[in-house]
Every structure is written in structure tokens, then in C-alpha cells.
Amino acid sequence: MTTFLARRLGFLVLVVLGVSILTFVVSHLVPADPAALIAGKNASPATLAIIRHRYGLDKPLPLQYLSYMGGLLHGDLGLSSYSRRPILDDFLDYFPATIELTFYALLISVVIGVPLGVYSGLSRGGPLDHASRIFSIAGSALPIFWLGLLLQLVFYGRLGWLPELGRLDTFMAAPRHITGIYTIDSLLSLNLQALGNTLKHVLLPAFTLAFATLSLVVRVTRASMVDVLAQDYIRTARAKGVDRFSVVMRHALRNALIPTITLLGLQVGNLLSGAFLVEIVFSWPGIGFYSVNTIQNADYQAIMSITVLIAVIYTFVNLLVDILYIKLDPRINYA
Amino acid sequence: MISSRFRFTAVLTTLLVIFAPFSRPIAHAANPSLVIDIGYETATLDPQINYDTAAAIELGNVYDGLVRAVGAKTVKIVPDLATSWSSSADGKTWTFHLRPGVTFHDGSPVNAEAVKFTFDRLLTLNQNAVADFIEIGKVDAPEPMTVVFHLKTPFPSFFTSLTSLWGTGIVSPTAVKKHATKGDPWATKWLNEHDAGSGPWMVTKWTHNQSVVLDPYPGYWRGWKGQHVGRVVIQWPKASSTQRLALEHGDADIAMNMSPEDLAAVAKESGIKVENYTGQTIWDIRLNNTHGPLQSKLVRQALSYSFDYDSMVKYVFKGYASRMLGVGPTGLANFFPAKPLYTYDINKAKSLLAQAGYSSGFTLHVDWASGDFHSAQMAQIWQADVQPLGIKMVLQEVPVSEYFRISQKASTEPDIWIGQWTMDYADDQQMYWSYFNSNVLPPANSNVMYYKNPTVNKLLEQAQQAPSAAVQHSIYAKVLPIIYSDAPEVWAVQPDDRIALRTNVHGFVYNFLYSSYYYDLYALSKS
Numbered sequence: 001m002t003t004f005l006a007r008r009l010g011f012l013v014l015v016v017l018g019v020s021i022l023t024f025v026v027s028h029l030v031p032a033d034p035a036a037l038i039a040g041k042n043a044s045p046a047t048l049a050i051i052r053h054r055y056g057l058d059k060p061l062p063l064q065y066l067s068y069m070g071g072l073l074h075g076d077l078g079l080s081s082y083s084r085r086p087i088l089d090d091f092l093d094y095f096p097a098t099i100e101l102t103f104y105a106l107l108i109s110v111v112i113g114v115p116l117g118v119y120s121g122l123s124r125g126g127p128l129d130h131a132s133r134i135f136s137i138a139g140s141a142l143p144i145f146w147l148g149l150l151l152q153l154v155f156y157g158r159l160g161w162l163p164e165l166g167r168l169d170t171f172m173a174a175p176r177h178i179t180g181i182y183t184i185d186s187l188l189s190l191n192l193q194a195l196g197n198t199l200k201h202v203l204l205p206a207f208t209l210a211f212a213t214l215s216l217v218v219r220v221t222r223a224s225m226v227d228v229l230a231q232d233y234i235r236t237a238r239a240k241g242v243d244r245f246s247v248v249m250r251h252a253l254r255n256a257l258i259p260t261i262t263l264l265g266l267q268v269g270n271l272l273s274g275a276f277l278v279e280i281v282f283s284w285p286g287i288g289f290y291s292v293n294t295i296q297n298a299d300y301q302a303i304m305s306i307t308v309l310i311a312v313i314y315t316f317v318n319l320l321v322d323i324l325y326i327k328l329d330p331r332i333n334y335a
Numbered sequence: 336m337i338s339s340r341f342r343f344t345a346v347l348t349t350l351l352v353i354f355a356p357f358s359r360p361i362a363h364a365a366n367p368s369l370v371i372d373i374g375y376e377t378a379t380l381d382p383q384i385n386y387d388t389a390a391a392i393e394l395g396n397v398y399d400g401l402v403r404a405v406g407a408k409t410v411k412i413v414p415d416l417a418t419s420w421s422s423s424a425d426g427k428t429w430t431f432h433l434r435p436g437v438t439f440h441d442g443s444p445v446n447a448e449a450v451k452f453t454f455d456r457l458l459t460l461n462q463n464a465v466a467d468f469i470e471i472g473k474v475d476a477p478e479p480m481t482v483v484f485h486l487k488t489p490f491p492s493f494f495t496s497l498t499s500l501w502g503t504g505i506v507s508p509t510a511v512k513k514h515a516t517k518g519d520p521w522a523t524k525w526l527n528e529h530d531a532g533s534g535p536w537m538v539t540k541w542t543h544n545q546s547v548v549l550d551p552y553p554g555y556w557r558g559w560k561g562q563h564v565g566r567v568v569i570q571w572p573k574a575s576s577t578q579r580l581a582l583e584h585g586d587a588d589i590a591m592n593m594s595p596e597d598l599a600a601v602a603k604e605s606g607i608k609v610e611n612y613t614g615q616t617i618w619d620i621r622l623n624n625t626h627g628p629l630q631s632k633l634v635r636q637a638l639s640y641s642f643d644y645d646s647m648v649k650y651v652f653k654g655y656a657s658r659m660l661g662v663g664p665t666g667l668a669n670f671f672p673a674k675p676l677y678t679y680d681i682n683k684a685k686s687l688l689a690q691a692g693y694s695s696g697f698t699l700h701v702d703w704a705s706g707d708f709h710s711a712q713m714a715q716i717w718q719a720d721v722q723p724l725g726i727k728m729v730l731q732e733v734p735v736s737e738y739f740r741i742s743q744k745a746s747t748e749p750d751i752w753i754g755q756w757t758m759d760y761a762d763d764q765q766m767y768w769s770y771f772n773s774n775v776l777p778p779a780n781s782n783v784m785y786y787k788n789p790t791v792n793k794l795l796e797q798a799q800q801a802p803s804a805a806v807q808h809s810i811y812a813k814v815l816p817i818i819y820s821d822a823p824e825v826w827a828v829q830p831d832d833r834i835a836l837r838t839n840v841h842g843f844v845y846n847f848l849y850s851s852y853y854y855d856l857y858a859l860s861k862s
Contacts, residue, residue, distance in 0.1 A: 050461065083543070084379050084527060093543060149576055157580045164580055166545055170370055170568050174542070283572045285544035293376075293544075 008322070012315050019311040020072070023304045024065050055081050055301070068304065077309075082299040083290075090290060090302070091309060096180030097167060098286035100198075101278065102271045103181075104206035106264065109213040114260065117221025118253065124226060132218050139215020144274055148208040148281035155204055162204050165283040168197050205282040209274050213267045220263050224256040231255075258328060265321030269314045366565030367861040369840070372578045374592030376571040380538060380547075381526040382504030383456050386463035388757065391500045391852035392569060393547060398504025398532035401431055401450070402497050404848040407612060409666045410761040412498055416445055416505055416533070426489035426802040433480040437556045439507035439533045447476035452508040454484070456521050464502035467759050489800050491807040495668055495762040500853055507531040535857040536567060546570040549856070562841070562860030582607060582835055588861065589843075590835045591851055595653055601835050611655055612845040614832035615664040616757040618709065620825035623752075625745040625785045629699075633691035635822035639677035640684040641721050642825050651712045652830050659826035662815050663763035666847050668804070669811050670763050673819045677826075685724055696725020702749040705732045710753040713827065745776075745785040752783060753827075761848045767811065768799055771818055786823035790814075 035051045052058040056067060056078075071078055077087035120129045156164040167182055168174060175186035175194040183202075186194035228234065229252055237247050276288035283289070287306060294302040325332045377390035382398050401417040404410045417431040437445040454474045457465055472487040486493060497503055506526070514525035530538040535557065536549040549567040551559060570587075572578055575594040579601055581587035593601070602609040620642070628634045644658035657665075661673040688694055701718070703710035711732065718728040733741070733749070741747040758765055769775065772795045773787035794814035801807035832851040836843060842858040845851075 082378055084384075090543075149574070152577065152580060157583070160584070164584070164586065165570070165572055165577065170546065170570070170586070171368065280573050281577070283545070283570070283577065285542070289544050 004322075005319075008319050012312065012319075015311055015315050016308055020069065020304060020308050021065070023307045024068070024300075027298075027300045027303050028061060051081075055079065068301065072305075072308070077305040078301040080294065080299055080302040082294045082297040082302060087302050087305045091287065091306065092180065094285060094287045094290045095309075097284060098272070098275050098279070098288060100167075100181045100183060101202060101205055101209060101275055101284055101286060102268070104202050105209035105213065105271050105274075106268070108206055108210040109217050109267070110264070112210075113214045113217030114221050114257070117218045117260070118225055118248065118256075120218065120222040121225025121229065121256075122248065129222075132222070136215035136219045139212050139218075142211065144208060144212065145277045145281050147211055148205070148278055151204050151208055152281070163201050167201050167285065168194065169201075172197055205278050205284050208281070209271055209278045212274065213264075213271060216263060216267065217260055221256065221260050224259045225252065228252045228256040254328060258325065261321060261324055261328065265318050268317045272310055272314070366563055368566040368568060369564040369589070369856070369859060369861060370581075370587045371567065371569045371589045372572055372581055372587040372591065373569060374571065374573055374575075374578075376544065379527045380530065380541070381523055382506060382532070383453070383460050383464055383502055383521075384462045384523060384527075386466065386501045388850075388852040391849060392854070392856075393538065393549070394504055395500045395534075395849065395853040396536045396549065396567075396856045397530045397534045397538055398506070399437070399445070399534050400497060400500070400503040400505065402494075404498040404761045404846065405844075406847050407845045408847055410498075410668070410848050412495065412761065416450070420494070422494070422803075424802070426491055426493075427486045429484040429486070429493060431482050431484075433482065434556065435480060437533055438554050439510065439531060440537045440552050440554075441507050441510045441513075441531065442554070443507050443509040445505060445507075445533050446479050447482040448479075449508050450474070450482040450505055451476045452511070453503075453505045456506065456511070457502050460521055460523065467496050467499050467765070468502055489802050491798075491801050491804040492668075492760075492762045492764045494804075496760045496765075498848060499760040500849060501759060504532055504534075507533070539566075544571070555857075557857065563857065564859050564861055567856050578835075582837065585837060588837045588840050593833075593835055595655075595833075598833055598835060599653075606838055607835060608838050609833060609835045610843070610845065611831045611833050612847070613657060613666070614830060614850045615666060615847055616755055616832075616850060617659055617664045617829050618713075618753065618755050618827045619659070620713075620827050621752045621754060621784045622822075622824055623745065623748045623750050623783075623785060624787070624823050626748075626750050628691070628693050628697045629750060631691045631693070632821055633687045634693055636677070636820075637684040637687035637691070637724070638721075639822045639825050640680045640687065641724060641726075642677070642717060642827065643679040643720055644677075644827065645679065646716060647713050647828055650716070651709055652828060655833060656828045656830035659829050662818055662826065663766050664758065664829055667758060668762040668764070669767070669808060671812060671815045673816070673826075677822070679720075681720070681723065688724060694725070696727065698727040698729060699750040700729045700731065701751040701753065702731050702733045702738070703753040704735045704738060707732075707753075709830075714753060742783045748783055748785065754783075756781070757850065758848070764798070764807070764811070767815075767818075768795060771795060771823065784823040786821070788817065788821055791817055791821070 035048050035055070035057055049058070056064055059067070068078065075088070077091070079085070080087045080090055083090055116132050120132045123129055152164055155162040163169065172194065175182055175191045176189045178185045178188050182194065182198040186192070186198060234247060234252055237251050242251070275286060276292060278284065279286045279288035280292060291303070291306050294306070371392070373389065373392070375389040377385060377387050377393070379385050380390060380393055382394050385394060399416045401415060402412050403415045405413050414434070416434055416437060418434050420429065420431045422429045433445065433447060433450070439445060451474045454471060457468060458471060470486050470488060470490040470493065471484055473485040475483040475485070477483060484493070510531035511522045511526065514522040528541050535552060535555045537552045539548040539550045541547045547569045549569070551563065551565070553559070572581065575592065575597045578587065578590040578593050579597040582590045582601060583604065598609050601607045622629050622635055622638065624630060624635070648654065648656045648658055660676065661671055663670055701714050703714060714728070714730045718730060721728060738752070741749070742752070756766060769781045770784070771786055771791055772782060773792055776782050776785065791814055794810055798807045798810040798814065801810060832845070834851055839862045841860045841862065844855060844858055846854055
């Protein structure tokens with residue numbers, strides 16, 4: 001286990017290096033002049049020079065990369081030319097909102113997806129099985145922003161049940177800042193109104209974000225359920241007189257969930273990138289919303305930092321999934 | 336084992352959480368609040384750094400300047416913090432007398448020291464917002480309420496340049512000094528998100544990517560008698576459809592960046608009105624005067640005659656625009672209507688091309704900023720119209736960030752770029768100087784046409800340093816017909832500003848200079 005972890009952490013360093021070089025090269029291939037964007041239409045050459053110097057844009061490219069990596073190792077992600085603030089501050093401000101959104105999206109995927117998949121697998125060919133298959137195809141086919149706009153139109157525009165934008169009502173005070181994740185902060189500060197308001201606000205964006213993953217979860221759970229139910233040990237259990245519920249919940253589901261968990265680990269990446277679109281549609285002030293702004297402003301430093309941070313998080317989540325396998329299936333051994 | 340009492344409590348708590356009253360408003364004044372949806376958030380609220388239309392509504396309402404521009408069709412300059420002013424005979428010294436009894440949001444007095452401090456801050460920081468004020472040499476405060484600007488050279492537009500919302504907001508030296516640090520003596524970090532102004536509104540809270548909350552400053556010099564709103568929230572939903580839904584539901588009172596389709600739809604709904612005003616932003620088509628056939632004045636004139644101005648207004652802007660009537664936008668100082676105007680006349684274009692020796696035609700690359708659908712449609716119509724002349728137009732969208740780079744050299748600047756220009760202050764001079772003077776090429780200025788005419792240069796320089804506005808005006812009367820006849824660009828359209836409001840919002844006054852970017856929130860009320 002220790003060697004496994006060491007190997008994976010070593011791999012993480014490689015990922016960071018690879019991602020940072022790739023992002024650096026790609027973002028500098030884009031023929032944009034961030035200094036001119038910052039300076040505006042009437043800037044003098046002297047102003048441009050000052051700006052280039054302030055953001056280190058006057059140095060040769062390899063030096064820019066090295067000084068960036070040097071800063072990164074010291075926890076200094078640099079200054080965003082878009083927000084004019086330290087990128088780390090921006091990240092800490094916006095990322096909790098994305099974590100909250102992604103968490104609820106995952107929750108919805110699991111809480112709805114797994115039972116639906118199990119039920120589909122148990123009642124193969126039944127009406128619900130067909131319905132869930134149509135639902136899964138829809139999930140893969142519908143563009144996420146379109147679904148978001150549609151849900152907004154129905155649940156806010158027509159029915160008026162749910163709010164349209166943001167994390168809280170316009171005139172509602174945010175809960176005391178502890179983690180930046182409103183659900184946790186409002187619970188810790190016993191601010192029930194804020195909690196209720198947060199949940200109401202997160203529902204539409206989280207469901208929009210979850211939809212594609214949800215349909216995958218249904219399909220994969222269904223398939224592996226069908227697979228597991230055909231195994232000998234299930235037949236043995238049934239023959240021993242174990243009731244159907246226990247067979248499904250204790251014997252089958254545990255094994256059937258392994259592919260689902262792999263899928264969920266991989267989906268974290270998809271959810272994070274999906275969050276870019278969902279955050280724009282729902283004005284959700286997360287890292288996706290921020291990143292779109294940095295990209296539009298050719299803010300190299302911020303684009304790189306955010307990409308590297310997301311790559312690190314993604315790698316960690318996958319590591320977590322690998323460790324979770326051991327808990328679920330003692331036969332898996334990384335030694 | 337969970338006790339049933341615990342379970343009951345847990346269920347009750349959950350129900351309470353879910354069905355609790357969903358809004359707990361932040362305590363605020365009894366007057367109703369106003370919510371404004373704008374498409375873009377600004378990056379900084381520092382009045383001496385920001386140079387961005389997205390911040391104009393905050394800057395203009397939180398800070399006072401020395402003077403302000405008013406007027407929905409033409410611009411009049413009225414006192415703000417300054418009550419009277421005069422200039423020396425040589426036009427190099429400007430004296431302003433300040434309004435007594437005005438205080439900043441921190442309670443300190445607005446005086447000549449504060450004005451001097453503000454302009455010192457602007458000039459020392461030397462960031463984007465300084466662009467309109469480089470001619471200021473020194474600012475003095477000889478008396479507590481008298482401030483004197485010494486210009487390096489005479490600059491007749493100096494007074495009108497003070498109507499700009501960028502750079503001119505007077506800051507409280509007390510507040511700035513309080514938040515200054517060793518590495519940041521002008522407190523830029525603090526002023527990035529807070530305010531030190533004397534205007535009617537104070538920045539209460541800025542939640543990035545969400546909203547800015549403005550609350551009234553009780554000590555504001557115009558007082559708070561009469562009808563006002565109690566709080567203003569500005570938020571930034573990017574999608575037009577999102578703004579439309581919020582407006583329809585009454586969750587937004589004013590929406591600033593809706594698509595023509597959404598505007599047309601909400602205009603029909605009860606409870607919403609769409610107001611249309613001629614704006615000062617122009618859409619002009621810049622020809623690269625150094626590329627191939629475009630070097631010929633006759634070819635450029637032919638292109639000016641090949642552009643169907645009226646159809647562009649009618650079909651591209653759905654009638655919500657006017658064709659340009661001269662070199663700059665109408666309504667500001669130093670605008671001159673051109674005579675005769677270029678009109679859509681394909682035969683005239685044909686004969687001009689023949690005169691220039693290009694009757695067999697040529698190819699031109701026409702570019703515009705990605706996502707700008709108005710320019711895309713204009714380019715397509717124009718492309719079809721010039722085909723009979725043998726001109727082939729190759730159309731392409733370019734990201735703005737890339738355009739900033741390619742426009743810096745004549746060789747990489749596209750043959751034709753469809754762009755927009757908005758005046759910072761109430762004088763077309765700003766455009767004339769930075770557009771048509773070949774001594775100030777990009778990146779320092781906006782002569783992306785790389786237009787060069789020595790006579791024009793000489794006259795523009797004379798106008799720029801004329802001892803008085805009247806002399807400057809008479810010089811422009813001479814130079815503008817030359818520029819118009821040289822046709823370095825095609826002066827296309829001046830579109831309307833279109834603003835959607837709930838009908839219970841009263842007191843909205845459109846401001847021609849500040850377009851839809853800024854309006855006086857102090858004047859607004861809600862029923």
C-alpha cells in the first residue's frame with residue numbers, strides 16, 4: 001500500500017509537470033497580447049512596458065515558465081491580470097462554490113442513478129427498464145447548457161418554484177465565512193434560512209450538471225447488476241434460502257458498484273468541466289465562471305494555475321477511488 | 336438505536352430547513368431596492384486605474400468628479416464638485432472653485448487637497464485611466480477650496496476631458512492613507528474593492544462574480560429628500576435569456592445587455608418597457624491604408640459608395656440605429672456634419688474604381704471581433720453588394736485578444752476591420768487625435784488605418800494645442816472635410832442604446848455621453 005501510494009504521488013508530480021508545460025505552451029501559442037488587453041485602447045508604449053514588466057511578460061518564455069513553476073512550488077500562483085488579485089485568493093474564493101455544485105451533482109447522480117440502475121437490472125425488459133434506457137440516452141445526447149436554460153424556463157420562468165441565479169437570493173446575507181461552502185457554513189453557524197436558500201438555489205444547476213453523469217450511472221449500474229446477478233455465487237446464495245432483498249443489497253450490489261465507483265471517479269473531471277457551462281447559465285460564482293473570464297482576458301497565469309490545480313484535484317480523486325476499491329472488495333490488492 | 340424523540344427532532348429540523356421562509360433580507364432602508372442586470376463584471380473599482388465601461392455605473396454613482404456631462408441627445412457640462420472654473424489666456428492654466436460643505440463617505444471634507452491628491456494619484460500610478468490626462472503637468476491647491484491645473488501644453492479639450500468617468504473620481508486622501516501600506520502607498524489593493532468617494536452611493540459589498548451592493552450615503556450633498564430607491568444591487572448574468580427571465584419575474588428592474596430578439600419579446604409584455612436612445616458609440620469600418628489597392632484614395636472612396644448605409648440600419652440593426660453623418664458621432668463637441676455624404680451608389684463606385692485602374696477588381700480580407708453578430712451581418716451584406724464591382728471579400732471572425740496583437744503593425748492589420756468606438760469624454764477631438772494622426776500609431780493610439788496625410792497631421796496638432804476651444808473648433812472645420820474626402824475608413828452606423836426596464840421604475844434619464852454604461856441612480860425611484 002505504501003509503495004502504491006508513493007508511486008501514485010510520484011505520478012502526481014509528473015502530471016503537474018506535464019499539464020503545466022502543456023498549458024503554458026498552448027496558452028502562449030494563442031496569438032494574444034494580454035498587456036494590450038489590460039492597457040486598453042489608448043495606452044502609451046511606456047504603459048504597455050510597465051504592464052509587461054509587472055506581470056513578467058517581458059521575460060523570455062522559458063524564464064517565464066521557470067519563474068512560474070518556482071512560484072508554484074512556494075505556493076505562490078502569481079497575480080491575475082484579469083482580477084488584479086493573487087490567483088490563490090481568487091481560487092479560494094471561487095472553488096468552494098464549484099465543490100458545492102459538484103458535490104450535489106454527484107449526490108444526485110448516486111442517489112437517483114444507483115437505485116434506478118439496480119431496479120432496471122432486476123426488471124430487465126420491463127417498462128421502467130425501457131424508460132430508464134431512454135432517459136440514459138437523453139442524458140448523453142442533451143447539451144448541458146440547453147438543458148440548463150430549459151429547466152430555468154420551466155422551474156423559474158413558468159412555475160416560479162425555484163430561483164434562477166446565483167447561490168442565494170439577491171437580498172439574503174451569505175452565512176458566516178468558514179469554508180466558503182454555504183451548506184457547511186450555514187450548518188456550522190446554525191443559519192437555517194441560508195441553508196434552505198442554498199439548497200433551493202443549488203437544485204437546478206446541480207441537476208443540470210448531474211444529468212449526463214446520472215444517465216451513465218444508470219446504464220453502468222444496470223449492466224453490472226445484470227452481470228453480477230448471473231454469477232454462481234448469487235445462485236448459491238439464493239439456493240441457500242437468502243431472501244431476494246439481502247441477495248441484491250448484500251451480495252450483488254457490493255460487487256456491482258465497483259464499475260459505478262470507477263465511473264464516478266472519472267466523472268469528477270467531467271463534472272468539473274461541465275461546471276464551466278452550468279456556472280455560466282446559472283451565474284454560479286464558481287471556478288468555471290472565473291475561468292471563462294480569465295480565458296477571455298488572456299490571463300495566462302490564472303489559466304495555467306487553475307488548470308494545474310484542477311489536474312491535481314482530479315488525480316487525487318482518482319487515487320481516492322483506487323483506495324475505495326480495497327474497502328469494497330478485499331480481493332483487490334495493490335501491493 | 337436512534338430514539339424516537341431524536342428522530343422526531345431530526346425530521347422536524349429538516350422540514351424547518353426546507354420550508355423555512357426562504358429570504359432573510361439584509362437590513363436596509365424602507366425604500367424599495369433596485370436590481371440591475373449587466374452582462375459584464377468589472378475587474379476593479381479603483382477610479383484611478385479602471386478604464387472599462389463595465390465599471391462606469393459604479394464609478395459614476397460612487398464618486399463625484401469636478402464636472403459632469405448631462406443630456407440625452409446633446410451634451411451639456413454641468414458643475415459637480417466644482418461650481419465655477421476659468422482658464423488662462425494661453426489655455427495652459429485651469430482654475431476650479433469647489434463646492435463647500437461636501438464630505439466623503441468617511442466624513443472627511445472634499446477640498447482642493449483631495450482633488451490634488453486624486454490627480455497626483457492618477458499621474459503617479461500611471462495606469463490605463465491616465466490615457467486621457469497625459470497633458471497635465473502639475474496640480475496645485477493654493478487655497479482650501481481652489482484647485483489649479485497646470486498643463487504641459489495648451490489643450491482646449493482639457494475641460495471636456497474631465498467629463499470622463501475614468502480617472503476623474505475624487506478620492507478621500509484620509510481613506511487612502513489609512514489603507515496604504517509600504518508596498519502600496521496609494522492603497523490600490525484596498526480601492527480595488529472598496530470606495531473612498533463622495534457620491535450618492537457607497538459600495539457596501541462586492542461579491543465577485545455575483546453582485547455589487549450599493550447603499551445611499553446619508554451625508555450626500557444633494558440630500559435625500561424626494562423619491563429614491565433604498566439600495567441598488569448590480570449583478571452580472573451573462574446570458575440574455577437569463578436577464579429576460581429575471582426581468583419578466585420582477586427579480587431584475589433594469590436589464591442592460593439583452594439581445595434584439597429578447598428585447599423585442601419583452602417590449603410586448605405588460606410591466607416592462609424598452610427605451611431606445613441614439614447612442615454615441617459608432618461602428619466604423621477601418622481600411623488599412625497601406626495595403627494594395629486600399630492605398631488609393633479613389634478605391635477607398637469607391638468602398639464608401641459601395642456600402643448600403645440605409646439597408647444596414649434597416650436590416651442589421653432592425654431600424655434601431657442611424658447612419659453616421661460625419662467623421663465622428665453626432666451630439667458631442669467638435670462634430671461636423673459632412674457635405675456631401677457618401678451614399679450607396681454602386682455606379683459611382685464603379686467609375687471611381689475604373690479611374691483608379693482597378694476595374695477588374697481585387698480581393699479584400701474583412702475581419703471583425705468574434706461574437707459580434709452585427710458586424711458579421713454587415714460584412715455579409717457588403718460582400719454581396721461589392722461582387723458586381725469585381726471585389727471579392729473574404730470574411731473572418733477574429734478573437735479580440737488576437738486583434739489587439741495584429742493591429743499593432745500595418746503589415747499584420749487586416750485589410751478591413753469592422754470595429755466600434757465609444758468616446759470617453761464629451762468631445763469628438765478624442766477620436767480625431769488618436770485615429771487620424773500618423774505621428775501616433777498603434778499601440779500608442781488607434782490609427783489602425785495607418786492613415787497618413789501630412790496636412791492633416793499639421794492641422795490636428797494645431798487643433799490639439801490651440802489656445803481656446805473656439806480656435807480648436809475653427810481648425811477642425813478645416814481638417815475634417817479633408818479627412819472625409821480621404822476616406823481612410825467607412826463611417827457606417829451609430830446604433831441606438833436599448834434599455835429594458837420594469838414600468839414601476841421611475842426617473843430614468845438617459846445620458847448621451849455615458850450611453851447605457853452609466854446613469855444617475857440617485858434620480859431613480861420605484862413604485
